[in-house]
Amino acid sequence: GAVVSQHPSRVICKSGTSVKIECRSLDFQATTMFWYRQFPKKSLMLMATSNEGSKATYEQGVEKDKFLINHASLTLSTLTVTSAHPEDSSFYICSARDRKREGYNEQFFGPGTRLTVL
Amino acid sequence: LAKTTQPISMDSYEGQEVNITCSHNNIATNDYITWYQQFPSQGPRFIIQGYKTKVTNEVASLFIPADRKSSTLSLPRVSLSDTAVYYCLVGPPGSSASKIIFGSGTRLSIRP
Secondary structure (H helix, E strand, O other), rough: OOOOOEEEOOEOOOOOOOOOEEEEOOOOOOOEEHHHHHOOOEEEEEEEEEEOOOEEEOOOOOOOEEEEEEEEEEOEEEEEEEOHHHHOEEEEEEEEHHHHHHHOOEEEOOOOEEEEOO | OOOOOOOEEEEEEEOOEEEEEEEEOOOOOEEEEEEEEEEOOOOOOOEEOOOOOEEEEEOOOOEEOOOOOOOEEEEOOOOOOOEEEEEEEEOOOOOOOOOOOOOOOEEEEEEE
């Protein structure tokens, strides 16, 4: 149980294009999902908290117009990197909290998406 | 959110017990301690969580002293596949807005 998937697992795009990454909770419902990015040999950096049915909450320094987040259902959140540039190349990871277990401080992480912008 | 401090890296050998200690001097009364494991190019995986004393599961043990200002993750008889980065996190349960802030983690390397 508690499986989170991400699609695509790997994407290569040209500079200036937009890329959408999907995060799905497969066997539970998630009112809250989180998006992280991770550079090589570095820790995960929280980008934003995605709330079902409402606007995402972005961490300081993260451009909300650059990283569009939509959490339209209890099992799906999407991150769109708009007008991607080489410096956006990174490993993007999502996580989700089970709405039935929100009394526990646990998150279930997806496998990550490797974005390379040429 | 309580800040955590861990060793940057550790080395050990197959079959040994490995103990990774995390300091969290500013832990709050309602904070839990959680450990995650991350392999290269994968998302973190939950290992163990505890509040006080000792917690054990099929993968690891977590030792928390009475003052809760530190915790120790114990991995019994490690193998090469335990080579990974281990993150110690501290935070409150409950609120749907609770977010996890990752520290630098400990890069554990296991040698034959």
